[in-house]
Each structure stands twice: as structure tokens, then as C-alpha cells.
Amino acid sequence: MSAQLAVFFLLAALAVAGAVSLIFARHPIRSALSLIVVMVALAGLYLLLGAEFVAAVQIIVYAGAIMVLFVFVIMLLNAGEEERTNFSRLAKTAGLPLAVALGAFLAAAAAKYAPSSGTGTAAASTKTLSTMLFRDFVFPFELTSFLILIAILGALVLAQREG
Amino acid sequence: MTALFLVGLIKAVVLLLILLTVLAYLSLFERKVIAHIQTRWGPYRVGPHGLLQPLADGLKFLFKEDPTPAAADRFVYFLAPFLALTLALTSVAVIPFGPATIRILGVETRLGVADLNIGLLIIFSVTALGVYGIALAGWSSNSKYSLLGGLRSSAQMISYELALTLSVVGVLLMAGSFSLRDIVNAQSGRTAWGFLPAWTIVAAPFPQIIGFFCYFVAAVAETNRAPFDLPEAESELVAGFHTEYASFKFAMFFMAEYANMITVSCLATIMFFGGWTSPFPATPLWGWTLFLPTVCFAAFGAYLVWDGLRYETALGKTILPALGLALIALGILFAAVPGVNGVVQGPFWFLLKVFAFLFVYVWTRATFPRFRYDQLMSVGWKVLLPMSIVNVVLTSAAILRWSPK
Amino acid sequence: MVATSYYLVLSAILFGLGVVGFVFRRNVITIFMSIELMLNAVNLAFVAFSQALGKLDGQVFVLFVIVVAAAEATVGLGVIILIARQRQSLNVERVNLLKL
Numbered sequence: 001m002s003a004q005l006a007v008f009f010l011l012a013a014l015a016v017a018g019a020v021s022l023i024f025a026r027h028p029i030r031s032a033l034s035l036i037v038v039m040v041a042l043a044g045l046y047l048l049l050g051a052e053f054v055a056a057v058q059i060i061v062y063a064g065a066i067m068v069l070f071v072f073v074i075m076l077l078n079a080g081e082e083e084r085t086n087f088s089r090l091a092k093t094a095g096l097p098l099a100v101a102l103g104a105f106l107a108a109a110a111a112k113y114a115p116s117s118g119t120g121t122a123a124a125s126t127k128t129l130s131t132m133l134f135r136d137f138v139f140p141f142e143l144t145s146f147l148i149l150i151a152i153l154g155a156l157v158l159a160q161r162e163g
Numbered sequence: 164m165t166a167l168f169l170v171g172l173i174k175a176v177v178l179l180l181i182l183l184t185v186l187a188y189l190s191l192f193e194r195k196v197i198a199h200i201q202t203r204w205g206p207y208r209v210g211p212h213g214l215l216q217p218l219a220d221g222l223k224f225l226f227k228e229d230p231t232p233a234a235a236d237r238f239v240y241f242l243a244p245f246l247a248l249t250l251a252l253t254s255v256a257v258i259p260f261g262p263a264t265i266r267i268l269g270v271e272t273r274l275g276v277a278d279l280n281i282g283l284l285i286i287f288s289v290t291a292l293g294v295y296g297i298a299l300a301g302w303s304s305n306s307k308y309s310l311l312g313g314l315r316s317s318a319q320m321i322s323y324e325l326a327l328t329l330s331v332v333g334v335l336l337m338a339g340s341f342s343l344r345d346i347v348n349a350q351s352g353r354t355a356w357g358f359l360p361a362w363t364i365v366a367a368p369f370p371q372i373i374g375f376f377c378y379f380v381a382a383v384a385e386t387n388r389a390p391f392d393l394p395e396a397e398s399e400l401v402a403g404f405h406t407e408y409a410s411f412k413f414a415m416f417f418m419a420e421y422a423n424m425i426t427v428s429c430l431a432t433i434m435f436f437g438g439w440t441s442p443f444p445a446t447p448l449w450g451w452t453l454f455l456p457t458v459c460f461a462a463f464g465a466y467l468v469w470d471g472l473r474y475e476t477a478l479g480k481t482i483l484p485a486l487g488l489a490l491i492a493l494g495i496l497f498a499a500v501p502g503v504n505g506v507v508q509g510p511f512w513f514l515l516k517v518f519a520f521l522f523v524y525v526w527t528r529a530t531f532p533r534f535r536y537d538q539l540m541s542v543g544w545k546v547l548l549p550m551s552i553v554n555v556v557l558t559s560a561a562i563l564r565w566s567p568k
Numbered sequence: 569m570v571a572t573s574y575y576l577v578l579s580a581i582l583f584g585l586g587v588v589g590f591v592f593r594r595n596v597i598t599i600f601m602s603i604e605l606m607l608n609a610v611n612l613a614f615v616a617f618s619q620a621l622g623k624l625d626g627q628v629f630v631l632f633v634i635v636v637a638a639a640e641a642t643v644g645l646g647v648i649i650l651i652a653r654q655r656q657s658l659n660v661e662r663v664n665l666l667k668l
Contacts, residue, residue, distance in 0.1 A: 004569065004570055005570055008570045008574060012574075012578045015578065015582060016578070016581060016582070016585070019581075019582050019585040019586070019589075019605055020585065022585075022589060022598075022601060022602070022605060023585055023588055023589035023592070023593065023598075023602065025598075027236075028595055028597045028598055028601075028658075029236070029239065029299075029302070030238075031597075031598050031601050032597075032601065033239070033242075033299075035601050035604060035605060036295070038582070038605060038608060039608060040292075042608055042611070042612055043288075045575070045578075045612060045615075046612075046615050048570065049575070049615050049616060049618075049619045050619055051615050051618065051619070051627050051630075052279075052280060052281050052284075053281065053284070053627070054615060054627050054630050054631065056281050056284035056285065056287075056288055057631060057634060058611075058634065059288035059291065059292065060284070060287055060288050060291045060328075061634055061635075061638065062608075062634055062637070062638075063291070063292065064288065064291025064292055064294065064324075065291065065321060065638070066604070066637060066638050066641050068294050068295070068298065068317065068321055069641055069642070069645060070597065070600075070601065070641070070645070071295070071298055071299070071302075072298070072314070072317070072318075073597065073645045073648065073649060074597060075298070075301075075302045075310065075313075075314065076314075076649070077597075077648075077649065077652050077658065079595065079597060079658055095591070095592060096588075099584065099587065099588040099591070099592075100584075102584055102587065103580065103581055103583075103584025103585070103587075103588075106580035106581075106583065106584060107577045107580040107581055107584075109580075110573060110576035110577050110579065110580045111573045111576070111577050112573070113572065113573050113576055124618075124619075124624060124627060125280070126280075126281070126341065128624060129624055129627055129628065132624050132625070132628055133628050133631070136628075137628050137632075140632060144632055144635045144636070147635070147636065147639050148635065148638070148639055150639070151638075151639035151640075151642045151643050152642070154642070154643045154646065155642050155643060155646045158643070158646035158647060158649075158650060159646065
């Protein structure tokens with residue numbers, strides 16, 4: 001087993017453990033911390049795939065800003081442990097096996113993928129990535145800046161409505 | 164393969180030990196400097212000139228009672244200081260100390276634990292994750308003051324993170340790489356405007372003065388230091404997010420704050436002041452400056468010997484002259500052994516500049532009054548952020564006009 | 569070199585776990601975090617394909633996904649805070665009327 005494969009399995013196990021902890025934790029703050037662990041593990045996987053800039057952006061923006069927003073909201077709302085309600089027996093008996101079946105089906109379909117020979121060998125440096133972003137994808141780029149502006153305005157409007 | 168791994172491990176362990184010692188003595192340095200600015204002496208009883216004070220503080224932290232609040236979330240309560248300290252110590256790994264290569268275990272390595280293509284982004288990632296240490300500490304202590312202090316502190320940190328990252332973009336445009344070694348190499352080997360060293364803060368085409376100002380103010384706010392330390396000051400909000408932390412966990416927050424200070428100072432020297440490059444040109448006329456490390460060490464050693472011989476306590480009379488003689492011996496070693504002087508040049512200038520920045524940090528703490536929280540946030544969003552954006556625009560325009568590539 | 573299918577299987581597993589969390593949890597913030605988990609799984613698939621095919625379009629798209637997730641989290645959490653203040657509860661089963 002090469003070193004790359006060992007690192008991959010380590011990070012994959014960390015990500016899956018974080019995801020399982022996310023969906024089974026009682027308290028929302030534990031879920032938030034588990035999601036941060038998942039994101040850091042995924043950033044490690046991006047580094048393994050050679051996407052260094054995307055890994056750094058994942059940690060700086062996703063794990064370092066968006067998740068901070070989640071943690072703030074949990075702290076502000078003083079979210080406590082989730083209450084247990086017995087909603088539906090069908091959901092409990094048939095739900096989990098069906099979910100496992102869905103995941104297994106997706107995984108089996110993904111495992112059969114064999115990539116065709118690569119049509120390009122672009123080195124994933126920041127320079128090439130930014131050239132592509134500002135040359136081929138400049139229109140979506142400007143649109144996303146517009147989207148962020150709309151989100152800011154939306155958040156401001158929502159914060160002003162005090163009932 | 165294993166030799167490379169071992170060499171990296173040795174460098175990391177040595178750097179960690181040096182860093183922890185420097186952290187301890189930085190607290191003493193801060194207390195002495197603030198005291199002298201306020202015309203008093205600072206610690207001077209525990210060891211000569213208070214030199215054993217950090218040891219006494221460490222012992223105190225180890226032996227103090229360590230209560231845990233009753234309804235605190237135990238896992239997060241224990242996690243927060245570990246997270247803060249670990250992240251603060253990690254970012255020193257990508258900092259390069261000098262251009263020379265040394266030989267460890269038969270492997271030629273550079274001074275600095277790792278040199279990554281995205282070194283600067285790694286430091287910003289670690290800074291971004293450092294917000295969690297404070298937010299989780301404030302929340303898990305289960306106390307009003309901690310929660311408010313933690314929320315305010317983390318809101319301040321994420322606000323100034325934007326200005327911090329944007330103020331550095333000017334340097335990146337002029338250096339053309341995220342790697343810290345490349346940034347320093349882009350500032351060496353030439354002069355700016357004919358006679359100044361080619362540091363980014365004075366270099367053509369656009370001297371990064373606005374950038375440096377934005378960076379330093381944002382960094383002081385980011386590390387929660389005075390005058391931006393309202394969330395954790397002693398006279399406000401009890402003690403902010405570390406109210407409920409005692410003994411060793413408080414010491415970990417304390418050390419994390421100093422480690423962040425050191426990281427920020429190292430980054431400021433690397434990006435704006437040339438890192439390990441000497442301020443003197445490399446022409447033969449200035450060849451005597453190569454012996455400045457020797458002269459500084461020997462002079463300081465001689466001063467210590469002279470001061471130690473006049474000291475009052477017997478301990479001082481033995482320790483200080485011994486330290487002084489050791490420093491003089493070290494200085495002579497630099498000059499005598501030919502290879503060593505070349506290796507020492509880079510780290511000497513680097514550490515001197517970092518030390519100057521740490522002094523400025525402590526100086527601002529002793530001099531300025533605190534910002535009120537709303538003033539603090541309005542400065543971050545309404546003044547620093549637009550200023551850093553303007554800096555980016557002006558730098559790009561200057562590069563396009565005067566040195567397009 | 570790790571085969572691309574390994575990354576895709578991991579992405580599928582994470583996506584499935586995100587769906588499970590989305591469907592079965594009742595706390596609205598945890599549901600939102602399951603959505604973020606699904607987005608992350610998709611990002612992993614994008615980057616894996618980008619490396620397999622040797623083109624950078626996948627990584628550029630990941631940047632766009634991250635930006636969209638940020639905008640979505642901003643507005644979504646604002647709405648969640650308002651609803652939680654109105655209803656005094658973070659349980660989605662309590663938000664089952666069109667009238668708030």
C-alpha cells in the first residue's frame with residue numbers, strides 16, 4: 001500500500017467518521033464541529049488530488065467563515081439538545097435500510113467508473129486556475145459577485161425585521 | 164525517504180522548543196517594557212533582572228487549582244484551548260528563516276521547516292481556524308460574560324481577517340507567488356530607487372505603505388491585542404472568553420496569543436521588510452556589515468558581564484557574567500569559523516526585524532487607550548477594508564503602467 | 569496514485585450520509601448542515617474528475633459552489649433566526665403552517 005493510498009484512507013475514514021457524527025449527534029454544536037472535521041479532511045483530500053488553491057479556499061472560506069456563521073447562530077439561538085419525537089414507525093424501520101441501500105447503489109455506480117484518457121494535462125497551479133477563472137469564466141464570476149451582493153442585502157433586510 | 168522525514172521531524176521539534184522558550188520570555192519582555200514605559204521596573208526579584216520570572220509563572224500555572232464550571236460542555240471546554248494553541252503554533256512551520264542550507268543527518272535542507280507553494284494561504288487558513296478556539300471557549304464556559312466576550316472577540320477576528328488578507332494582495336502582485344521564500348527572494352538582489360534595499364514597502368512600482376499600515380492594524384486587531392483587546396481586557400467584561408479558564412488552560416490561551424503575535428511579526432517582516440535580507444547593499448564597500456552579528460553578540464555579552472559584576476545578589480553575580488561570556492564566545496565563533504557566518508546572516512537580520520515588530524506591539528499596548536467595540540467594528544469595516552481595496556487597485560494600476568509582465 | 573473511483577465512492581458515501589441527515593433530523597440547523605455536507609461531497613467529486621480528466625474546469629466550478637454555499641448560508645441562517653424567534657423552537661415539525 002503506497003503512502004498516498006494510506007493517507008487517502010486515513011482522510012476518508014476521518015471524513016466518514018465526521019459525517020456519521022454529524023447526523024447522529026444530539027447537540028447541534030457537536031454536529032457543527034463534526035462538519036468542520038469533515039471539511040478539513042476534504043481539504044486534505046484536495047491537496048492529495050493536487051488542487052492546492054481549492055484546498056486553501058475550502059479551509060479559509062468554507063471551514064473558516066461559513067461554519068463560523070453556523071457556530072454563531074447556534075450560540076445566539078442557544079440551541080439545546082434535540083427533542084425526541086416518535087413521529088413514524090415506518091420511518092424508523094424502513095428508513096435506515098433504504099438510506100443505506102441508496103448510498104450503496106451510488107457507491108457501486110461510482111466504483112465502476114474508469115476514466116477515459118485525460119484530454120489535457122493542465123497543472124493545477126493558482127496561476128492557471130486564475131487565468132481560467134478570469135478568461136473563460138469571467139461572466140459567471142461577475143454573476144457570483146452580484147449573487148453575494150444580493151445575499152448581503154437579503155441578510156440586512158432580514159436583520160431589520162424585528163417583528 | 165525516511166531521512167527526509169527524520170530531518171523534517173528534527174527541525175520541527177527544535178523549532179517548537181525554541182518557540183516555546185521565546186513565548187515564555189516574551190511575556191517577561193512585555194512586562195519589563197511596559198513597566199519601563201510607565202517609569203517603574205517590572206519583575207526584578209525572581210532571578211537577576213527577573214530572568215527566572217517565566218519559570219516561576221510556569222510553575223504557578225502548573226500547580227494552580229483547575230476548576231471546571233458546573234454545566235459546561237466538557238469536551239468543547241477542554242478542546243478550545245488546545246485548538247487555539249495548536250493552530251497558533253502550526254503556522255510557524257511555513258516561515259523561512261534564511262537562504263542558507265545546512266546539513267542535518269547528511270541531508271541538505273534549508274532553514275525553515277517546510278516551504279510550500281501556498282505558504283501564505285496556509286497561514287491564513289490557520290488564522291481563519293483560530294477563530295474557533297475563541298468562539299468555542301466563550302460558548303462552552305456556560306457563563307454570560309464568557310459568551311459575550313467570545314462572540315465579540317470572534318466577530319472582531321472575522322471582520323479584520325478580510326482587511327488582513329486584502330492588504331497582503333499588493334505584496335503578492337509584486338512578488339508573483341504565494342510561497343514565502345519566493346516573496347523574500349523577490350525583494351533581494353536589487354535596490355529600489357537606487358539606494359534603498361528592495362523591500363516591498365519601498366520598492367517600485369508601488370511602495371506598499373498603505374498595505375503595510377492596513378496589515379499591521381488588522382493584525383493587531385486579529386490577535387486581540389491592545390488597543391483592540393476590549394473583549395478580553397481585565398477591566399471590561401470580567402475577562403472575556405477566558406473568564407472561566409484557570410491555570411494551565413489559561414496559560415494555553417496566553418501562549419496562543421503570543422504565538423499569534425510572533426507569527427504576525429514574522430509575516431510582516433517577510434512580506435514588507437525583506438525577511439532575511441540585510442538593509443545594507445551587498446557591495447564590497449559594505450562587506451564589513453557581514454560581521455555585525457559578531458559585533459552585536461560580543462557587545463551585548465560584554466554589557467552583561469559588566470552589569471553582572473555590579474549586580475546585588477550572588478545569583479546575579481554568577482549567572483549574568485556567565486551568560487555574557489557565552490554570548491561573547493558565540494560572537495567569536497561566528498567570526499572565526501568561516502561557514503557559520505554565512506548561515507547566521509539570514510536568521511540574524513530576520514530575528515532582529517521580528518524583535519523590532521514585537522517591540523512595536525508591546526509599545527502600542529502601553530501607549531494607546533482601548534477602542535470601544537462599535538468603534539472597533541466600524542474601523543474594521545468602514546476604514547480598513549476600503550483602504551486595502553484601494554491599495555489593491557492602485558498597485559495593479561501601477562504594475563500595469565510601469566512593469567507589465 | 570489513488571484511482572478516481574475511490575474518491576467517487578467516498579463522495580457517494582458522504583452524499584448518502586448527508587441525505588440521511590437531511591431526512592431524519594428535526595433540528596433545522598442540523599438539516600442545514602446536512603445540506604452543506606451534500607455540497608461538500610459534490611465538491612469532492614468535481615475535484616476528483618478535474619484531476620482525472622486533466623482539465624481545471626472542475627476546480628473553477630468548486631470555487632463557484634463554495635461561493636453559492638456562502639450566499640445560501642447567509643440568507644438561510646437569517647431566515648432560521650427569524651423563524652426560531654417567532655416559534656421559540658428549532659424543531660421543523662413545529663413550522664408546519666403557512667402562517668407563521
